[in-house]
Amino acid sequence: MAADRSRHLLLPVRTGTIVASFVVALVLNFLPWPDVKLAPDFVALTLAFWCVHQPRRVGLGTGWLLGLLVDAGNGVLLGQHALAYSALAFGALALSRRILWFDTWGQALHVLLLLEGAKAVALGVRLAAGDAFPGWTLFAGPAVGALLWPAVVWLLLLPQRRPPALDEPRAR
Amino acid sequence: MEHTPPPFFVRGPAPLVRLAFFGSLSLALLVLDARFGYAEGIRSVLTLAAYPIQQAARLPVALVEGVSEYFSSQTRLRSENEMLRAKLLDASLDAERYEAAAAETTNLRRLIGAAERIERKSIPAEVLYAGRDPYARKVIINRGTQHGVQAGSAVVDDSGVIGQLTRAHAFVSEVTLLTDKGQPTPVQVLRNGLRAIAFGGGSSGQLELRYMSGNADVENGDELVTSGIDGTYPPGLPVATVIRVERDSSYTFARVVAQPIAGVERGRYALVLSPGARLPDYPEDESTRKAARSKRARKATTDGR
Numbered sequence: 407m408a409a410d411r412s413r414h415l416l417l418p419v420r421t422g423t424i425v426a427s428f429v430v431a432l433v434l435n436f437l438p439w440p441d442v443k444l445a446p447d448f449v450a451l452t453l454a455f456w457c458v459h460q461p462r463r464v465g466l467g468t469g470w471l472l473g474l475l476v477d478a479g480n481g482v483l484l485g486q487h488a489l490a491y492s493a494l495a496f497g498a499l500a501l502s503r504r505i506l507w508f509d510t511w512g513q514a515l516h517v518l519l520l521l522e523g524a525k526a527v528a529l530g531v532r533l534a535a536g537d538a539f540p541g542w543t544l545f546a547g548p549a550v551g552a553l554l555w556p557a558v559v560w561l562l563l564l565p566q567r568r569p570p571a572l573d574e575p576r577a578r
Numbered sequence: 579m580e581h582t583p584p585p586f587f588v589r590g591p592a593p594l595v596r597l598a599f600f601g602s603l604s605l606a607l608l609v610l611d612a613r614f615g616y617a618e619g620i621r622s623v624l625t626l627a628a629y630p631i632q633q634a635a636r637l638p639v640a641l642v643e644g645v646s647e648y649f650s651s652q653t654r655l656r657s658e659n660e661m662l663r664a665k666l667l668d669a670s671l672d673a674e675r676y677e678a679a680a681a682e683t684t685n686l687r688r689l690i691g692a693a694e695r696i697e698r699k700s701i702p703a704e705v706l707y708a709g710r711d712p713y714a715r716k717v718i719i720n721r722g723t724q725h726g727v728q729a730g731s732a733v734v735d736d737s738g739v740i741g742q743l744t745r746a747h748a749f750v751s752e753v754t755l756l757t758d759k760g761q762p763t764p765v766q767v768l769r770n771g772l773r774a775i776a777f778g779g780g781s782s783g784q785l786e787l788r789y790m791s792g793n794a795d796v797e798n799g800d801e802l803v804t805s806g807i808d809g810t811y812p813p814g815l816p817v818a819t820v821i822r823v824e825r826d827s828s829y830t831f832a833r834v835v836a837q838p839i840a841g842v843e844r845g846r847y848a849l850v851l852s853p854g855a856r857l858p859d860y861p862e863d864e865s866t867r868k869a870a871r872s873k874r875a876r877k878a879t880t881d882g883r
Contacts, residue, residue, distance in 0.1 A: 434635075435635075435710065436634075436635035436707060437635050437639070438636075438639060442711070443712045445710070465593070465596065466599075467600070469600075470600045470604065473604070474607075474624055475631075476710075478621050478625045478627070478628050479624075479628035479631065480710045481711070481716055481745060481752040482713075483611050483612055484607050484608065484610075484611040484624075485603075485606075485607035488600070488603075488604040488607065489604035489605065492597060492601055493601070496593055496594075496596070496597040531608060535608075537759075538713070540712040540713055540780075541781065544712055
């Protein structure tokens with residue numbers, strides 16, 4: 407309920423915030439990670455956040471375009487991430503009403519499911535294209551991503567928070 | 579009677595419809611890219627769009643490196659400088675010897691009438707980041723078609739081959755490392771000239787010589803160099819050292835595992851060697867030649883009639 411209550415206090419989101427968050431997520435994704443399997447997919451995480459919190463503004467189209475960008479930047483098959491992110495956005499949209507009723511760790515569990523699903527879609531694409539299975543550590547990255555969910559929520563809702571002096575929150 | 583939501587609740591097409599739309603769009607792109615390779619135009623545009631983001635992702639790394647370099651001690655720099663000086667002396671000696679040998683080889687080649695080996699252009703490059711793809715072993719380097727590199731070039735570092743440039747974009751290129759599962763490298767054993775093909779071993783970071791007969795003359799510690807017979811790699815570049823040979827009479831082939839010599843998974847700087855002269859096409863095999871001959875014969879008879 408906590409998340410739902412805080413929602414009433416939020417300012418409307420600016421498009422600039424959404425765009426900037428995606429750019430930062432892409433930069434984080436392109437950082438030279440020592441182990442790509444363990445690195446969380448920040449773009450997927452940010453996409454899941456906006457699909458849950460702003461289902462009218464961010465959806466499958468955004469996910470698809472971002473996926474294409476990630477595909478090209480990483481030099482993988484065009485459409486692999488596009489398909490995975492579309493599926494992720496669909497799942498996040500479908501769950502958006504439900505997720506917001508949970509506290510952040512409950513939300514993180516839902517997000518874990520979404521991220522693992524997106525990873526599984528990408529895995530399916532690669533297996534169909536004739537690549538070998540790279541090992542189960544592949545599914546560790548989404549778990550790390552889900553652990554980051556509370557931090558992502560806090561950070562991305564920051565620009566929408568009102569200054570505390572204007573609106574004192576009720577006592578718990 | 580069907581209930582329809584008031585207009586301010588309408589969210590455009592149903593999510594399931596959108597999923598079907600974008601899903602089929604992705605699948606179409608995947609098939610175009612994987613099966614037919616028609617998506618290169620779209621890819622180059624998208625890569626150009628991703629380029630500034632990739633550059634931005636390099637900034638923090640460059641910053642950390644700059645700071646650590648700034649604080650690196652004087653003594654370490656001096657010792658490194660001395661070491662490099664010694665290395666340079668050694669290398670310049672080698673270079674002189676190489677030039678003499680190259681001149682001699684050209685003369686000899688001219689004498690026997692063989693084609694002169696063309697000088698390869700080399701372009702220094704920096705590894706931007708490892709491809710974020712756990713299925714493949716690729717790195718992205720900061721040189722593209724704008725700098726004159728082209729797909730198919732060999733990529734080496736100071737100790738040997740690290741891979742092949744498989745896709746050149748405008749400002750960056752993708753290099754498939756030796757250790758990638760789908761990356762064959764034509765090699766030969768330095769000791770006896772035995773030719774072989776080294777395939778990447780994937781995540782093990784090693785190479786495997788496939789199709790080596792059980793009694794092939796390969797030993798532990800043998801050095802493998804590029805054979806150069808494909809025209810892609812210049813001959814004689816160090817590739818790997820054999821670390822394990824398993825011969826089992828129940829299998830037709832020996833299992834030969836080799837460790838790459840160059841810093842395939844760790845180096846920061848690399849050299850892109852432009853491909854050499856185009857080799858003549860592979861001779862046609864007997865069946866296609868026969869077919870062509872009979873077609874020609876048929877054509878001759880119809881013309882004569």
